Amino acid sequence: MVEFLEFTLEGLSAGMIYAAIALSLVLIWRGTRVLNYAQGALAMFTSYIALEVIDRTGSYWLGFVVAIAAGLVIGAVVERTVIRPVANKPPLNAVIVTIGLLIGVEGLAGVLFTSNNRSFPPAFSITGLSIGSVALGITRNDIFTAVAVLAAAGLIAVVFQYTSVGLRLRATAFNARVARLLGVRVGRMLTLGWALAGLLGALAGMLVTPSTFLNPNSMDGIFVLGFTAAVIGGLESPVGAVAGGLILGVVLSYAAGYLGGEVVNLFGLAALMLVLMLRPSGLFSAAPARRV
């Protein structure tokens, strides 16, 4: 029973990271119908930026803020320079472009920062918390991770639901042509969507990297799981993305806990295939099918 609680909490904590990546993918998919395969690589890159700032200034929080800001700016720049030219072209063009971006960013990181593993500091203590003598399997840093992801997701939900810029963003995502006829500056909204996704990606990178190591490929595995979480959630639904991340985190944690760490990726793949076979539009999508 204690073990079960421990695995559940561990799973939720890991799931928060997948949720953040999934949410960033959903934001981009809804706005521009592009699956950004470089989302993980961009998060890796902003984590390097954070680490450089932390190493030079000794301040974790300065690095944190700079990484988030860099994610915002890089997201916007990528949309304007790389994605905009392939908008209104066949969907495969955007796929190839983002895969190219993935390879390019990882290569650039290798050149700038070398491909050695570097350790990355956590925001808070990573000693396990316990109640009395019962270990909970989570740390203060895990709690920070959960709070940070939920706060970011909540903030984005509030902006989308209750502000005029959020209304413009949603109108653009649902029907760009009509939005344009109502005076919405659609181009700006697309840039803003990518910027917000970049922010979430940077946050995910900052939160997950302490528990891996930082190298140019360190986000690849996390990205695949975040992508799986987004598909479980249906790609359209921000709530689905967060729920998909948490479900995946818990399932993988049980698999690792009860069956051994080596089956985790296998279970991730199995979860993805199961959802695609049984409910291809995701667990949280109202639409029966979707063009891919």
Added chain:
Amino acid sequence: MSERARSDLAIDEVVAGYGAAPVLRGVSVTARAGTITAILGANGAGKTTLLRTVDGTIRPSRGRILLGDLDMAGRRPEDVARAGISHVPEGQGVITELTVAENLALGLLLRPRADRAAALDEIYRRFAILGDRRNRAAGTLSGGERQMLVIARAMATSPRVLLLDEPSLGLAPKVVSGVLDLIRLLRDESGLTIVLVEQNARSALAIADTGIVLNLGSVVASAPAAELARDDALRRHYLGF
């Protein structure tokens, strides 16, 4: 409902199309403020292309599109909308995933913040059924209610010119007459410049002040609506009624 100044819309010698061969071959139409101008003609005559050129979706290769003194030709759709030309596209164009209230709020964003609440009240007073359904997804509305919503949303933007593309398409006959009555009412109350594209020439001419007949991208007739409706040769030849 419209607080903006009245403006004529003058389309002057416009040449436009999708590829190498132009669909519009030098079209000139003047729509006067406070009147309804019906654009008539067979499928492929260039009616929808004309509206899409005015709204900025298609960039004309020649000609001017004057809103008052301002030339709209070559401006982007969002800038044309902000200048006061509101296009209600064919096939309705409600954003089905948003609620009725959100669709209207999107239109209201073009007004100064201080005016929005009063404008929304006015819309709900005029379109009581939209008020009743304000929190429902627009996708749940019937065809007639959707048409009401897109016209209300266009009015929410406080336009000077309203472009309506086939507002009766796909609606039951009884609903059609309601929509046409509404368009006439908007003209009488607000002094809007209304450009109405219709397949159904008979009902369009019944409410229009001026009729323009397009054929293969050129204007073949331009006259008071009542006169066009009486012209037997023209009716048989181009309008099919």
